[in-house]
Amino acid sequence: MQRFDGRVALVTAAAQGIGAAVARRIAAEGGSVIVTDLQEDKVAELAAELGDRALAVRVDVTSRADLDAAVAAGVERFGRLDLLVNNAGACVVTAMPEDTTAEEWHRQLDLTLVSAAQSIQAALPHLLKTRGNVVTISSVNGLAAFGNLEYSAAKAGQLAMTQNFAARFGSSGVRFNVVAPGTIRTPNWDNQPDALDRLAKLYPLGRVGEPEDIAAAVAFLGSDDAAWITGHTLPVEGGVLTGPSALDLTPKGPFRKEQ
Template sequence: MRRFEGKVAIVTAAAQGIGQAVVRRIVAEGGAVVVTDLREDAALAAAADLGAQHALGVKVDVTSRTDVDAAVAAAIGRFGRLDLVVNNAGGCIVTSMPEDTSAEDWHRQLDLTLVGAARCIQAAIPHLVKTRGNVVTISSVNGIAAFGNVEYAAAKAGQIAMSQNYAARYGPLGVRFNVVAPGTVRTPNWDSQPGALETLTAMYPLGRVGEPEDIAAAVAFLGSDDAAWITGHTLPVEGGVLTGPNPIDLSPPDTLHTASQ
């Protein structure tokens, strides 16, 4: 398939894991990509692997509007257009119990995961209107059901609501907004937790956790003209984990700890 022939995408956090699989899929289908990452050396290396004709590496911190604007300008300057934005940057950066989370940590989580995606959309919109392009945001099953990580889940649920509202607002201009909600995916983020993926496998009816390529396939569909009449929707790519009882114990602790204690 050559669904991205002549098209240009920006993918955030694209030097490894899901983002890297997405840029590889887009290039394999004929597209050009701006590979962004918080680590400049990683972004440049990932782009070099794809070839200078097809990829440009740019350092981007999505909490900086200056960085985001520069990435969009780089896409236009190098490739002359922008057709697709894939919001992949984010992560679970709060590790405290929800009753102990400070306002500052709430702001950090939301700024990275939710507001970061909003910055990318705002910077790209004028160009996406010109190409009748689209945005695919990588959310999570945590934004759909209760799997813990309250602050992260709230940010991911916010991405879904934001995308629905943008879809309604910009649909008349031909710009689409959709969301992919992965379950557990085998990425380098799990390297520091030996055995965790094997334990989590038991949650999934399909008998395995996801691979980055599973998510890239969904992004390629929603980001292409194959999904030309789909907007404002969330596609769970989650091995069936949303189909049955949640095995994670989310009951409150015997004693609640508050930030003031």
């Protein structure tokens, strides 16, 4: 028996990258998947790839009405909802932090933090019925200072939000956890061909992450293997939070330590 046999997940921002990898992983482990995104054609292609156990729905995650409609469509199709994967969000590059306008702050918070809260609100009545769970894709930016202030603040807000939901609904059997990725090779980097090679040098494991690395973590936290884990943030980040790679600090050539 696979971990998601008989279970249904809804994945936001599933058109590509991490979201698509998560949907494929859940389907590969026997689950049905509601794949949502503004890019309607791409999620339709993904649903066609996954077959009868997938449903594609166009969703603007900043619209509560869209989120409610997607949940309703998924429950009508599959009869239940067991897992919500909050993957939507984007790093909106703005001015220097001291010059960021209120409108720019609201844009980032709405897209990354408020949308996650509204997704949970839309899914929660069904998750209470199934004693399901939520996995939110945050970032190491929510755990340490890597720049992009507004994005980082929104990602940090997801951690606090998750802990509060976990405390509030733990007695109902609904779990809430976070995966915090480091740099992941997604289409967002396609126009910066050398950037990932440079960033890989910062990671003790010597590479940036792949979407499948995050999908594996989501599958763990979203399954019964993590039945006693809630309110937790799981960094999946190649060791970057331990500090930059020590490779460049290794002595080159003959080395003699003086006593």
